[in-house]
Structure formats: structure tokens, C-alpha cells
Amino acid sequence: MLFGIIDHKEIDNINILNATKLALTNALSELSPKPDIILVDALTKINTLGIPYISVVKGDANIYSIAAASIIAKVTRDRIMLEWDSIYPAYGFAKHKGYGTAFHIQAIRENGLCSIHRRTFIKENWLNSKEGNGV
Numbered sequence: 001m002l003f004g005i006i007d008h009k010e011i012d013n014i015n016i017l018n019a020t021k022l023a024l025t026n027a028l029s030e031l032s033p034k035p036d037i038i039l040v041d042a043l044t045k046i047n048t049l050g051i052p053y054i055s056v057v058k059g060d061a062n063i064y065s066i067a068a069a070s071i072i073a074k075v076t077r078d079r080i081m082l083e084w085d086s087i088y089p090a091y092g093f094a095k096h097k098g099y100g101t102a103f104h105i106q107a108i109r110e111n112g113l114c115s116i117h118r119r120t121f122i123k124e125n126w127l128n129s130k131e132g133n134g135v
Contacts, residue, residue, distance in 0.1 A: 002027050003076055012120045021046045041066050088114045 004023030011019040024040070025047045037052050041059035059066035078097050085094035091107045091114060098104070100121075113122070 002030055003073075004028075005076075005080075008116050008118050012118050015120070025049065039063055039066055041070065084116055088116070 004027035006019040006023045014022065021043060028049050028051065034051055037054065038048055039059060040046065040053055040055050042055055042057045044055050046053065056063055056066065060070040061067070081093040081097040085092070090111050092103050096104045
């Protein structure tokens with residue numbers, strides 16, 4: 001199975017939307033044979049290496065292949081977070097998978113940011129509030 005994976009540093013550098021587009025382009029560059037057409041979930045202005053594409057709003061809710069790709073991407077990300085959990089156990093990545101849960105926010109308050117935290121997802125006052133959103 002082929003995946004396009006972009007690391008946290010690149011996401012911080014180019015933003016999550018552009019990283020998503022880059023991951024798709026990278027995956028397509030390795031794909032053989034090339035598909036006749038690509039269905040994507042609401043992305044536009046993407047480099048599909050000349051392969052035509054159809055952008056479907058709410059594609060993951062309406063197109064089985066897009067839904068399946070979304071599930072595979074989530075499971076893959078969760079597995080990566082399990083690996084990070086073994087390196088940074090104080091942050092609980094195995095439990096919250098990197099989402100801004102109360103536990104994750106508290107772990108950051110107590111331990112500071114670790115090397116894999118995406119700095120662009122941290123708001124200046126975020127760590128001082130009771131609620132967080134996205135790490």
C-alpha cells in the first residue's frame with residue numbers, strides 16, 4: 001500500500017492544507033500503473049502529475065473509495081502516533097493520537113513541547129486556557 005506522509009516540520013513550514021496536497025502528489029509519483037482519474041475529498045488546485053481529478057465536497061461521506069482512503073489514512077496516522085508514544089511516553093500519544101485533549105494539554109504544560117509538536121497549531125494563549133484545540 002502506498003502512502004503520502006509529510007512530517008511535522010514540513011507541515012509547520014507549508015501549512016496543513018499544502019502538506020495534504022504535497023502528500024497526494026508524492027503518493028501519485030510512486031504509483032504504478034497510474035489511474036485514469038482521481039477522486040479527492042474537496043481538494044482543488046492540486047498537482048496530480050497530469051492525471052485528471054474530480055474534487056468531491058464531503059467525498060468521504062458519499063464516495064466509498066474516498067471514505068476507505070480516509071479510514072486508511074486515520075489508521076496509519078494512529079499507528080505513527082503509537083510509535084511516537086514509545087519515544088515520548090509523557091505525552092500520551094497512544095491515547096489521544098495527538099489531538100488537543102485535556103490530558104494532552106496538561107502534558108504539554110508539564111513537559112513543554114516535544115520535537116514532534118507542530119508549532120503552528122499552538123496558539124499563544126492556548127496553553128494557559130482550560131481548553132485547547134489541535135496540537
